[in-house]
Amino acid sequence: MHTTLTVVLLSLIGFIAGLAIFLASKFLPKEDESLAEAAKIREFLPGADCGACGHPGCFAYAQAVTKDKSVFTRTPCPTLAQDKQGIKRLEEHLGLKAEATIGKKAVVHCTGGSHSIVAYEGLESCKAAVQLASGFNECSFACIGMGDCVTVCPTGAMTIDPERNVASVDWSTCIGCGLCVPACPQHLTELVPADMPQYLACNYLSKRDIPGRKRCPDGCLHCQICVKVSADGEVTWDEKKDLPYFDPTRSIPAPAAIEKCPRHVIKKSPAYEEPTVSPGSDSASEE
């Protein structure tokens, strides 16, 4: 009798549990159909979850594309854009054509101008060196030059300049995967649009500290002359960081700022093109 009761009880609990799952799957709001569609799109993506597209991973990108197809036409997966056949397959699947194949490229916000003040003989890794009083350079924001970014770079676009002991990017091989961004303990690497004509080669953030000139012959002085000479707003001032800011959505060259910068720390990127005499209506209305 007692055994029967136990068996019945156990079956009953099992039945109720099964029923609960059934009811839950029946009456809960339906699973987004977009999920299945996104899973299909993910099949075409590289699956590296690199985040170069600006989404937290390939699946998140697939979800964004499912929700709004124009995400693909505006910002096609930059890693896939290197692979002509791969992007063609995805284009065929979506029935769309990727318009802008402008990917992203990495830049390093440091010239390596500051000198080292102590001899470091520890582990050959930027992350390890930074643990000791923000590295061994005079400028505590400077590139360590031990090549953590070189190690993670899948294409070998990152190299360390042996003379200045600073990382530099070869834009012809950089695929804009962004793996170097979390690898840098000094937060010096950043992804910018591949048509960005210039970037700031300094990351001297500290607002209350003495300006860069004391620490580095190339350091930004925070003089803001670059903002003053750029009439079209090519350069704006990032109040939070206290550094010049180039709007990534506009990507317009700022030749005046590059020339006028007293430390020559605004560098031309490989995408820089000398602006023609009348680049558009903007300068015409200005004159």
Add this chain to the structure above:
Amino acid sequence: MSNLIAIFFGMALVNNMVLAKFLGLCPFFGVSKKLSSAVSMGIAVLLVMLVASAVTWPLYHYLLIPYGAAFMRTVIFILVIASLVQIIEMTIKRTNLTLYNALGIYLPLITTNCAVLGITFINIDQAYSFIESLVAALGAGAGFTLVLIIMSGIRERLELADSPKAFRGTPIAFITAMLLGLSFLAFKGMI
């Protein structure tokens, strides 16, 4: 009230799930390589422990004991917890995608986690009341999360450390766990 506080810290530190009771060792080594995933895993375990305790306590006291089926508790608890986690996962997946992306893959992992089953048994063996067992589950989950976070923090640094070649990877993690367990031994007898 002081009783509840004693239970919370007792479960979190003195009788820590991982380092004193040796439960949930699988995620302790499997998901402690990165801090971010360790935090997600810890929170998911805490959540499931809480819900599992809230469901199994009335089930045991109002159904299994009156009908003399208390000896079947292992089977029944596994059944109930597994279906419960299924329902929770389904609910999260269909209502909150962001949360699902953060916790989703960890929830099915927890279904068969012995730490979750362990806390429900501890609640019953210690003869805790309903409120007490909820606090115990909260403490156990918090302790589990704490240990997972400590372990992942250490392991992230161990990746850089110059350990002997034969010890790299999991062996050094075992040694770290041993040292961590020794340090948690210091809590023994406090409560």
